[in-house]
Amino acid sequence: MLLLAAAFIVAFVLLLYMVSPLISPSPLKLAGAHVVVTGGSSGIGKCIAIECFKCGAFITLVARNESKLVQAKKEIEKYAINEKQVVICISVDVSKDYRQVENVIKQAQEKLGPVDMLVNCAGMAIAGTFEEIEIGQFTRLMEVNYLGSVYASRAVISTMKERRMGRVVFVSSQAGQLGLFGYTAYSPSKFALRGLAEALQMEVKPYNVYITVAYPPDTDTPGFAEENKSKPLETKLISESSSLCQPEQVAKVIVKDAIQGNFNSSVGSDGYMLSSLTCGMSPVTTITEGLQQVVTMGLFRTIALFYLGSFDSIVRRCMMQKQNCEQASKTD
Numbered sequence: 001m002l003l004l005a006a007a008f009i010v011a012f013v014l015l016l017y018m019v020s021p022l023i024s025p026s027p028l029k030l031a032g033a034h035v036v037v038t039g040g041s042s043g044i045g046k047c048i049a050i051e052c053f054k055c056g057a058f059i060t061l062v063a064r065n066e067s068k069l070v071q072a073k074k075e076i077e078k079y080a081i082n083e084k085q086v087v088i089c090i091s092v093d094v095s096k097d098y099r100q101v102e103n104v105i106k107q108a109q110e111k112l113g114p115v116d117m118l119v120n121c122a123g124m125a126i127a128g129t130f131e132e133i134e135i136g137q138f139t140r141l142m143e144v145n146y147l148g149s150v151y152a153s154r155a156v157i158s159t160m161k162e163r164r165m166g167r168v169v170f171v172s173s174q175a176g177q178l179g180l181f182g183y184t185a186y187s188p189s190k191f192a193l194r195g196l197a198e199a200l201q202m203e204v205k206p207y208n209v210y211i212t213v214a215y216p217p218d219t220d221t222p223g224f225a226e227e228n229k230s231k232p233l234e235t236k237l238i239s240e241s242s243s244l245c246q247p248e249q250v251a252k253v254i255v256k257d258a259i260q261g262n263f264n265s266s267v268g269s270d271g272y273m274l275s276s277l278t279c280g281m282s283p284v285t286t287i288t289e290g291l292q293q294v295v296t297m298g299l300f301r302t303i304a305l306f307y308l309g310s311f312d313s314i315v316r317r318c319m320m321q322k323q324n325c326e327q328a329s330k331t332d
């Protein structure tokens with residue numbers, strides 16, 4: 001009986017491997033491709049642009065600040081592998097008005113041809129307790145992190161479907177896979193990207209267009225330094241459970257996954273565990289990935305329970321410390 005079951009499983013796995021080319025997309029060739037990177041003037045976005053440029057791509061950088069854009073363009077151009085390669089910059093706020101973003105994409109396509117890959121990396125983080133964060137910041141984060149990605153993606157998707165090719169990358173965050181102290185405004189804006197990505201992937205898969213959602217951990221960038229200025233101690237301590245990465249390393253992984261057409265993109269062992277644990281109904285792009293999710297789910301949930309316990313105790317300890325400080329200052 002056991003033997004029969006084992007034989008059945010082996011046959012099943014073999015069958016899955018046989019049909020795997022049907023679900024694995026063919027890799028995108030970056031040489032000569034047009035890659036648009038929103039948020040490409042700094043941090044992770046700039047490193048993604050460099051990574052693509054190194055592979056022979058043509059780059060459009062999109063961000064607000066013109067001098068930062070020009071600076072980034074100069075830096076990226078150093079990595080050229082042939083004389084034809086071009087980097088262009090366009091200044092726009094991706095979060096304000098769909099028509100503006102659509103125009104920017106049109107301009108980029110006139111200069112460098114149809115977009116082969118769009119990387120939605122423009123974004124920002126604000127950390128603070130729920131009652132500390134100004135009410136307008138909840139709107140702002142949804143506008144920049146979520147709607148900014150909707151607008152740029154909406155502007156490229158029709159052409160991608162017509163050409164039966166393309167990649168759209170959403171840069172979410174590990175804070176888009178779990179909610180944690182201090183991120184009541186930020187986490188939802190990153191969770192939203194996952195919902196968008198899943199729904200969109202189901203629509204565009206028959207057109208050979210592939211979506212990638214990246215979930216980076218804390219990454220050493222100018223944006224991260226800015227966020228740290230006002231980050232609650234609890235958020236800092238909890239985030240230390242996950243590694244601090246360099247933007248170059250994060251960019252390498254994101255570009256590799258986008259080329260392959262992988263839906264999930266994570267960095268490091270905690271990133272891997274989190275993605276596996278939170279895979280839910282997200283599409284699977286390789287058989288190996290699907291099998292790993294099935295096998296590791298229970299184990300990773302067990303590990304996660306220990307993490308959750310330690311997060312709760314960090315929050316409780318910080319609260320008690322604050323109360324002690326308040327009492328001490330009252331009795332003084």
Ligand SMILES: NC(=O)C1=CN([C@@H]2O[C@H](COP(=O)(O)OP(=O)(O)OC[C@H]3O[C@@H](n4cnc5c(N)ncnc54)[C@H](OP(=O)(O)O)[C@@H]3O)[C@@H](O)[C@H]2O)C=CC1
Nearest residue numbers: 039041042043044063064065093094122123218219221223
């Ligand atoms: N660093 C980290 O720890 C992590 C970051 N992430 C995510 O990665 C992305 C990049 O982060 P990071 O590299 O740290 O950030 P940076 O602050 O270093 O870079 C952000 C980029 O986005 C641009 N940008 C910001 N707002 C807008 C806007 N409204 N319209 C157009 N462009 C905009 C900025 O240019 P300008 O200001 O000139 O517009 C800049 O080019 C973000 O989405 C972030 O949430 C995810 C996980 C971890």
Ligand SMILES: CCCCCCCCCCCCCCCC(=O)[C@@H](N)CO
Nearest residue numbers: 125173174175217218239242273300304
């Ligand atoms: C099996 C379970 C494993 C669980 C591991 C849990 C680790 C949680 C750490 C969460 C870190 C959040 C980083 C947010 C980064 C970010 O988006 C901002 N820095 C943006 O600037």
